[in-house]
Amino acid sequence: MDKAAAWLKQTLAYAFENEQLLRQALTHRSAPGQPNNERLEFLGDAVLQLVVSELVFEETQNASEGQLSRLRSTLVKDTTLAEVAADLGIGEHLILGTGEKKSGGHRRSSILADALEAIFGAVYIDAGFAGAREIIKTAYGERLHELSETADLRDPKSRLQEYLQGRKMALPDYAMKNISGKAHKQSFEVSCTIPELDAVTTGKGSTRRDAEQEAATAMLARIGHE
Amino acid sequence: MDKAAAWLKQTLAYAFENEQLLRQALTHRSAPGQPNNERLEFLGDAVLQLVVSELVFEETQNASEGQLSRLRSTLVKDTTLAEVAADLGIGEHLILGTGEKKSGGHRRSSILADALEAIFGAVYIDAGFAGAREIIKTAYGERLHELSETADLRDPKSRLQEYLQGRKMALPDYAMKNISGKAHKQSFEVSCTIPELDAVTTGKGSTRRDAEQEAATAMLARIGHE
Numbered sequence: 060m061d062k063a064a065a066w067l068k069q070t071l072a073y074a075f076e077n078e079q080l081l082r083q084a085l086t087h088r089s090a091p092g093q094p095n096n097e098r099l100e101f102l103g104d105a106v107l108q109l110v111v112s113e114l115v116f117e118e119t120q121n122a123s124e125g126q127l128s129r130l131r132s133t134l135v136k137d138t139t140l141a142e143v144a145a146d147l148g149i150g151e152h153l154i155l156g157t158g159e160k161k162s163g164g165h166r167r168s169s170i171l172a173d174a175l176e177a178i179f180g181a182v183y184i185d186a187g188f189a190g191a192r193e194i195i196k197t198a199y200g201e202r203l204h205e206l207s208e209t210a211d212l213r214d215p216k217s218r219l220q221e222y223l224q225g226r227k228m229a230l231p232d233y234a235m236k237n238i239s240g241k242a243h244k245q246s247f248e249v250s251c252t253i254p255e256l257d258a259v260t261t262g263k264g265s266t267r268r269d270a271e272q273e274a275a276t277a278m279l280a281r282i283g284h285e
Numbered sequence: 286m287d288k289a290a291a292w293l294k295q296t297l298a299y300a301f302e303n304e305q306l307l308r309q310a311l312t313h314r315s316a317p318g319q320p321n322n323e324r325l326e327f328l329g330d331a332v333l334q335l336v337v338s339e340l341v342f343e344e345t346q347n348a349s350e351g352q353l354s355r356l357r358s359t360l361v362k363d364t365t366l367a368e369v370a371a372d373l374g375i376g377e378h379l380i381l382g383t384g385e386k387k388s389g390g391h392r393r394s395s396i397l398a399d400a401l402e403a404i405f406g407a408v409y410i411d412a413g414f415a416g417a418r419e420i421i422k423t424a425y426g427e428r429l430h431e432l433s434e435t436a437d438l439r440d441p442k443s444r445l446q447e448y449l450q451g452r453k454m455a456l457p458d459y460a461m462k463n464i465s466g467k468a469h470k471q472s473f474e475v476s477c478t479i480p481e482l483d484a485v486t487t488g489k490g491s492t493r494r495d496a497e498q499e500a501a502t503a504m505l506a507r508i509g510h511e
Contacts, residue, residue, distance in 0.1 A: 097350040098350055101342065101354065102339065104338075105335040106335060108335070109335045110335060112327065112331035113331075114480055124323040128327065183339075265395075278507065
């Protein structure tokens with residue numbers, strides 16, 4: 060385990076009190092006969108969510124709850140985590156079963172992302188919340204601030220509108236499709252149509268506005284402009 | 286604000302350094318012209334997730350990641366939060382707009398749940414993670430431990446099987462419906478059929494096992510045995 064411990068010290072400036080935790084965090088479920096990292100990943104995911112939530116909360120004083128959520132998603136999603144994990148070189152320290160090893164598990168994004176979350180969870184157990192926050196900030200580095208700065212904090216409807224205007228296309232048409240539920244527990248379903256693209260998406264929400272934003276989000280995804 | 290501050294001190298044994306945070310946490314977005322609690326709720330939700338994650342992690346040493354997730358969901362879902370909030374009597378301290386006030390917003394579950402999460406977020410800012418953890422444990426009280434003790438930690442397939450056996454019914458039939466994606470990124474879709482109930486559900490997952498568990502979860506919901 061000395062090699063992995065040395066790697067962690069060098070890349071993330073952290074040394075475990077209890078090195079067994081690092082071993083477990085690096086152990087994929089395919090490895091036979093030893094505690095794997097799934098439970099630590101569960102814990103680490105929640106630690107990461109809070110650290111990133113706090114960060115975007117602090118850095119974007121004017122962002123709405125919806126904007127905060129979108130920004131957080133970008134930072135904690137598996138593809139971002141896998142990038143961070145790959146940059147750190149976590150792959151060569153993973154403990155995998157024979158099959159996973161042969162089939163390139165050391166480079167598989169989901170395995171890298173999970174192991175990194177597990178390390179965050181392990182550090183949380185080893186050194187508490189402050190220690191985990193520190194290592195997460197070190198792992199993400201500039202990514203944390205760059206994203207807050209460059210993130211498109213506008214809401215999906217505005218982004219869709221601007222996208223279409225930039226291409227001299229007609230604005231989307233939002234139409235109420237369905238309202239269900241009793242007063243104050245209503246659920247709205249709205250469609251978003253862009254005739255020129257022959258594209259229709261729908262969105263649901265507890266207000267008409269939320270449903271439209273959902274439909275616009277789906278449309279941005281549909282036209283590849285997330 | 287003295288009344289709300291006194292209430293918080295009495296029910297949750299917490300006094301804010303910065304009382305403005307308490308005021309904001311209790312302010313629904315319907316209230317005109319003042320900072321509302323939506324951003325604090327965003328933060329508080331993440332604080333609550335971590336506190337509950339840690340608790341179920343510690344209390345259930347043998348639970349799998351899936352079991353931990355289910356247990357956490359039960360504790361942090363809106364209906365549970367609203368119960369906790371109502372027990373604390375948060376309703377009479379909410380700051381609402383006129384319309385919400387008239388239509389009974391003080392008793393609406395979603396508003397109660399959101400305000401409680403916002404208080405958790407506000408305490409996190411006011412007193413850090415340790416302070417927030419403390420107030421969350423106080424707010425939930427015995428609920429935290431009771432649920433860990435009584436929660437049905439078995440996986441959905443096992444629970445469905447036992448349910449059917451208890452009623453002398455035939456076991457469910459799981460069938461592969463679809464496999465898509467390349468090797469190691471495959472997605473499986475499985476159906477779960479209970480002929481005697483004329484009920485079919487489907488589930489998707491990155492492994493056959495996960496897809497079957499999803500389908501079983503859907504079936505448990507279908508037959509009202511969640």
